[in-house]
Amino acid sequence: MTRKVVKRRSATEQDKLISDALRDVGRPVSAYELIDELRDKASLAPQTVYRALDRLIADGRVHRLESINAFVACRHASHEGTAVFAICSDCGTVTEFDEPAAVERLSGWARKAKFAIERMTLELRGRCRECTARAPS
Template identity: 40%
Template sequence: MTKRGEQMRAEILAILRAADGAMSAYDVLNRLQASHPKIAPPTVYNALAALTKTGCVHRVESLKAYIACQCDATHQSAVLSICDECGTVEERTAPSVIETLSGFVEETGFLPQRHVVEVHGLCSSCGSGA
């Protein structure tokens, strides 16, 4: 791994950790262009892919966006709660849910490779007025 690649991943991870919500790759690209005016989209996508592979970042599939891992268990599958009102994404690990889901699909001979569990609704702040 090149030192430049490591530096780029560290910068992107810092951007995602400082964000208020999930960010698209192009949101990340726009933030990086201030300090890296010639940066190209593939650089950001490659860094996000590497960070996702290591578990430091999660791809929020339904939003086509990314968040920094919020839990200490970076290699466990996460359950993401996504607020449809304010956009907040909360992460929780739920090993028993993942095990149950895996067992359910394995009954048909399907071999799960990764899990993406997203729940849309209202966070405690947005839902308290409902």
């Protein structure tokens, strides 16, 4: 019985593979959807994907959308603080933007309350312009 030789990828190669896949998909996806997307290119275990996503999040190249438990590629070169996401409940489109004033107000509240922020994710849920325009009046 012969065993198939599997080439191990470095963490950098895995990160690039996953980051590129997120950009190509262009919509929020779960780790398991990423595995399916990459099935033709690589055989990845869930823990490998989650470790890569953790690294990419730490590097600011990927964001986790808490409310839908999904991941998206960062669309900004840099952020003035925390990214904000508008998520369409109808079509699933995600728009990423900065809103420094809102982030500063929340951070100010936390300072006054002596609340130590570990992570901040701001998500707006609703309908995008296109879905709102298509909706019956």
